[in-house]
Amino acid sequence: MSKTILYARVSTADQTLEHQKTQAEAAGFAVDAVVSDHGVSGVSTRLRDRPEGKRLFDMLRSGDTLVVRWVDRLGRNYQDVTDTIRELMRQGVVIRTVINNMTFDGATTDPMQEAVRDALIAFMAATAQAQAEATKEAQKAGIEAARADKTRYRGKKPSYDxxxxxxxxxxxxxxxxxxxxxxxxxxxxxxxxxxxxxxxxxxxxxxxxxx
Structure with a gap:
């Protein structure tokens, strides 16, 4: 019997597990099981290398549906995300997103539909990585600005103790x-x-x- 599994990756900067589950249910998904990783980087850690990501691969079978809020929950590394989605599709798993209600199904054999699907996967994965890089740069700039402001506020260090x-x-x-x-x-x-x-x-x- 096929099942619907929600995968959620939760970090300090992103939505909570409960929020992601509520969003999925509100979008009409009847979730049979929830798998989640907490505090794991989507940039440096592949889905297969995450504690619960490994379990997710073991759970999924042909005919199952994997639901994610968006592809950035699978990861924020272009190569990892595209490889993951294509591998799951080859196994007969359908990937669906809560945001924009996107469906990635490997069952199609029409070349044009395959081309559109693959291009969309590549675009969404690239966007996820670009957003991660932009966030990292913004955080870096914010830290540097804060340090500069702190130094200006403190003034020149006294020459005496x-x-x-x-x-x-x-x-x-x-x-x-x-x-x-x-x-x-x-x-x-x-x-x-x-x-x-x-x-x-x-x-x-x-x-x-x-x-």
């Missing part, structure tokens, strides 16, 4: 001269003058840098 700052404060309270303080702390005269001029700002700089 907290021990030197406290020595400047203590010696200044004893009316020590600038040159004497600089020699004792190892700071430049300019640094000593800046600390003496605005000790609150000097203290704040140390705090911003966690010093």
């Amino acid at each position: 907290r021990k030197a700052f406290e020595m400047v404060q203590n010696m200044s309270a004893q009316n020590a001269g600038t040159s004497e303080v600089a020699k004792a702390t190892g700071l430049t005269r300019q640094a000593v003058i800046r600390i003496r001029k605005d000790p609150a700002a000097a203290e704040a700089a140390l705090t911003r840098w966690g010093m």
